[in-house]
Amino acid sequence: MPHRPARPLPPEPSTTPASPRPALEPAITPMAFVQAIALAYERRGLSPAAALAQAQIAPSSLHDASARITAWQMERISGAAMQELDDEALGWFSRRLPWGSYGMLARASLSAPSLGVALKRWCRHHGLIADDIMLRLSVSGDTALLAITEQRDLGALREFCLVSVLRNILGVACWLIDSRIPLLGAQFPFSAPPHRDVYAVLFSGPTAFDTAPAGLRFDARYLALPLRRDERALQQMLERALPLTVLPYRRDRLLVQRVRQALAANPAQTHSAQALAALVHVSPRTLHRQLKEEGASLQALKDEVRRARALELLLRTRRPIKQVAEAAGFQNEKSFMRAFKTWTGQSPAEFRRGGQGLDSSA
Numbered sequence: 001m002p003h004r005p006a007r008p009l010p011p012e013p014s015t016t017p018a019s020p021r022p023a024l025e026p027a028i029t030p031m032a033f034v035q036a037i038a039l040a041y042e043r044r045g046l047s048p049a050a051a052l053a054q055a056q057i058a059p060s061s062l063h064d065a066s067a068r069i070t071a072w073q074m075e076r077i078s079g080a081a082m083q084e085l086d087d088e089a090l091g092w093f094s095r096r097l098p099w100g101s102y103g104m105l106a107r108a109s110l111s112a113p114s115l116g117v118a119l120k121r122w123c124r125h126h127g128l129i130a131d132d133i134m135l136r137l138s139v140s141g142d143t144a145l146l147a148i149t150e151q152r153d154l155g156a157l158r159e160f161c162l163v164s165v166l167r168n169i170l171g172v173a174c175w176l177i178d179s180r181i182p183l184l185g186a187q188f189p190f191s192a193p194p195h196r197d198v199y200a201v202l203f204s205g206p207t208a209f210d211t212a213p214a215g216l217r218f219d220a221r222y223l224a225l226p227l228r229r230d231e232r233a234l235q236q237m238l239e240r241a242l243p244l245t246v247l248p249y250r251r252d253r254l255l256v257q258r259v260r261q262a263l264a265a266n267p268a269q270t271h272s273a274q275a276l277a278a279l280v281h282v283s284p285r286t287l288h289r290q291l292k293e294e295g296a297s298l299q300a301l302k303d304e305v306r307r308a309r310a311l312e313l314l315l316r317t318r319r320p321i322k323q324v325a326e327a328a329g330f331q332n333e334k335s336f337m338r339a340f341k342t343w344t345g346q347s348p349a350e351f352r353r354g355g356q357g358l359d360s361s362a
Contacts, residue, residue, distance in 0.1 A: 027068040030195035031061065034069060036160035037081050038062055040091025051080035065194065092154065092161035093132040101129055103238050106172060110234055115177050116223030119146065122169060133165065139220045143184060146170075147215035150189075159190060162214040167202055170216060175237060178228040179253035182281045183218050187211040205281060221254055255280065256296050259287075263305040267329030273298055306330070307343050314352045321348050 034057060041048040052059055055077035061067045069077075082088050087096040105125050112118035116137070123135035123146075134149040146169060154161050166186070174181050183205035189212035199207040203216065229237075252258075262279040263270050270276045276298070277287040291298055310328040313319055319327070325336030340348050 025070040025072055027070050027073075028198055028201055029069045029071060029074045030193075030198055031065060031067040031069065032193065032195060033074065033160050033163075034077060035062055035065075036157050037077060037090055039156055040081065040085060040087070043091055044085060046084065048077075048081065051077050051084060054080045068195075089130060090157075090160075090164075092157050092164075093130045094152065095130070097129060102168070103234075105129075106234060106238070107231075109172075109176070110227065110229060110231065112227060114223060115173060115225050115227065116144075118176055118227060119169070119173060119223070122172070133161070135165070135169070137223075139223070142220050143217055144220040144223055145215050145217050147213045149213055159188075159193060162188060162190075163202065166214065166216055170203075173222075176227045176229055177222070177225045177253060179222070179225065179251050181218050181222050182252065183216055184281075185217045186215070187217075188214050219254065219258065221257065225253055251293060252282075252290055253294075255282075255287075255290050256294050256301065259291070259296075259298070259301050260305055263302060263329065264309065267306075267309070267327060270302075270329060271331060302329070303339070303343070306339070310336070310340060310348070311351075314348055324348065 034052075037051070038048045041051075049059065052062075055069070055073040057069060057073055057077060078090070081090055082099065085091070085096070086098055088099060088101050089097040105122055108125050109118040109121045112121055119137045123137055126133075126135050132150070132152050132154065134151060136147050136149065138145050138147070146166070148162055148165060150158075170181065170183075183203055185205045185208060186199065186203035187208040188210075190209065192209040196207075196209070205217075258280050259276065262276060266279060270279065273284040273287060277284040280287065282290070288298060291301070306328045310324055313324045313327055317324075321337070322333045325333045328336065330336035330339070337347060340346070340351070344351055346354075
């Protein structure tokens, strides 16, 4: 399972041996993020040489804006820099965030009854330790927005700061509920950088630039999910938080609900797994695998949604059988009648004749 290149929740001091460098790992993370770390050193009058050496990054490559590094290298240089600078924010803010600051935020959120409460706590407490930015969680309809309001000019570290803070809180949110949180979109208030392609790896869903405020949009139903972590799990995560919070989670605890919703809302566009997968923002292979992990199947969910829709239309309307078949998501009347007979032991016409509550106005 590939790492995603970003600087997530910083680990607390640990004696855990450094992880070996993975073989043949793709270099995706842009050198711009390493340059931002080097700038943080420069502002403190320090040299990043030791951190670069630990990450096996040649100092000369800092001048190559097109260069890329691996997730392992980003983990190594970030961890080294946080310790050397004693700043888990790596120079983003007007005051340092001492070692353990983000671990403290995670611990303060751990006792929340739901993800929504945990994220609100995180946002509030983040403002107490760094007032250069303000994090806010809001809900509009069925969409949640995690947004950043900039309270001062972040200067040359702006992109690195906004990207890292959002990847950080998204990684923590996924970890807290042990689930993927597929994004409906990400947005940033700056122009698309030369390395804009990496944003498709950092954030699922479309990314919009020149759009304020910086933020992430996702299905608000994830906010109601209970937390699945305890203090022991937190301690284990903090030992190596940098890679753990950027792993793309396989499990999506709302996938079954999201598939049901997509099937019900788009009966004419969900005949194939490929079309349905596109609606829920996963690949067809991932769709089948994750449904299996949740003890469900695509065909069973299709049958469940189509059957409910067909029964409703037959009982409550006078629509012709052909129109009922189409509205229920069938491509033709014959396949609908065959499926309906399997479900009920009756033909649609027989079921309607024996039904009650017919609404003649529909």
